[in-house]
Amino acid sequence: MHKHTLRFCGAFTLGLAALCAQPVRAEPPSTPAPVADAWNELAEVVIGPGNMDGATQAILTELVAQIAKGEDFVQMEAEYPGLTAAFEDSLRPIVIAEASAIRPQYRDDLARLYRENLSAEETRAVMVFMRSEAMDRFRAELKKSRSNRAVVRDLAAEQEVSVASLKSDVSSSAIQAMLQMDTADMQAINGFYRTPVGAKLMALNPAKLAIDAKWSNHISPEAEAQIAAAVLDAMAAHIAKTDPEVAEAIRKAWNEESQSPVEDLARSD
Numbered sequence: 001m002h003k004h005t006l007r008f009c010g011a012f013t014l015g016l017a018a019l020c021a022q023p024v025r026a027e028p029p030s031t032p033a034p035v036a037d038a039w040n041e042l043a044e045v046v047i048g049p050g051n052m053d054g055a056t057q058a059i060l061t062e063l064v065a066q067i068a069k070g071e072d073f074v075q076m077e078a079e080y081p082g083l084t085a086a087f088e089d090s091l092r093p094i095v096i097a098e099a100s101a102i103r104p105q106y107r108d109d110l111a112r113l114y115r116e117n118l119s120a121e122e123t124r125a126v127m128v129f130m131r132s133e134a135m136d137r138f139r140a141e142l143k144k145s146r147s148n149r150a151v152v153r154d155l156a157a158e159q160e161v162s163v164a165s166l167k168s169d170v171s172s173s174a175i176q177a178m179l180q181m182d183t184a185d186m187q188a189i190n191g192f193y194r195t196p197v198g199a200k201l202m203a204l205n206p207a208k209l210a211i212d213a214k215w216s217n218h219i220s221p222e223a224e225a226q227i228a229a230a231v232l233d234a235m236a237a238h239i240a241k242t243d244p245e246v247a248e249a250i251r252k253a254w255n256e257e258s259q260s261p262v263e264d265l266a267r268s269d
Contacts, residue, residue, distance in 0.1 A: 038123040043110035045130045047103065048139065055146070056099040057092065062152045064088045080239050090234030091227070098223045106215045113207055122197045129192045134185040138177060145176035151216070161216040163209045170209075 067073060068084045077083050114123055129135060149172070150165035178186060192198040232250060240247035 037111065038120045038127070039115040039118070040107070040111040042114050042118075042123050042127050042130070043107045045127055046110060047107060054143070055148075056095050058146060059148045059151060059155075060088060060091060060095050062148050063155050064091075066152055066156045080242065083235065083238055086234045086238040087231060090230045094223050094226050094230060098218075098220060101220065102215055102218055106211070109211045109214070110208065113204060113211065117204055118197075118200060122200065125197045126201055129198070132188065134181075134188040137185055138181060138189060141177035141180045142173055145173050145180070147172040147176070161213055163206075163213045166209050166212050166216065 064084060064087055068077065073084070114126075118126065147169045150168040151161050154161045154165050181189075193202055236247040236250040239250065
């Protein structure tokens with residue numbers, strides 16, 4: 001039996017739980033804003049359809065790739081090719097479900113920020129700008145240029161995602177996107193931000209980044225409880241394809257009732 005495999009299973013799962021288990025917890029959902037609420041509508045425009053799922057999947061892929069560079073993981077991948085993909089596949093539905101679950105509360109926080117700082121008329125002006133063809137093209141380029149380097153660095157170091165890291169990734173992504181834009185589009189975008197309304201919107205960036213950080217560091221108790229089981233189950237299933245004895249040992253340790261199965265694995269000699 002590969003004792004290294006058992007130790008790695010436990011140590012990796014403990015580490016992954018630490019990465020995902022940040023201190024922010026879900027707040028009671030606030031009362032949904034009416035559809036006609038301009039500030040709520042602006043928050044929806046800012047978030048965009050499917051953007052949270054796409055960003056979450058991109059960060060997960062980059063985080064797993066970063067973790068996979070570790071010496072133990074490299075050794076495990078060499079012994080059981082495809083293990084990295086199995087890890088990522090096991091986590092994807094959990095993190096996507098979590099992103100979908102927090103979306104209404106994240107939207108409410110953004111809507112509150114806009115409601116407290118922009119008039120209804122100003123908010124409608126921002127929405128016209130956000131829905132312009134120039135901004136449509138900018139968002140398309142931004143999606144292609146998205147950088148999560150600083151955020152992934154925080155997560156890999158088992159730290160909370162910081163406002164500074166979010167700002168760094170946003171700035172890097174925006175610069176790369178702007179380099180792909182034509183002059184007319186950039187003139188339209190810069191022209192808006194030189195208006196009084198554009199300047200007010202830009203002044204809200206620090207507060208928006210704080211909201212982004214809050215929800216980047218969120219995990220529900222339900223998702224937290226699923227992580228270790230999902231990872232160990234995926235690991236055992238993948239290893240069983242070529243080494244059923246080790247896979248059975250992993251499952252047996254996971255089902256131990258005397259103490260935490262993850263601690264059993266991590267301490268196995």
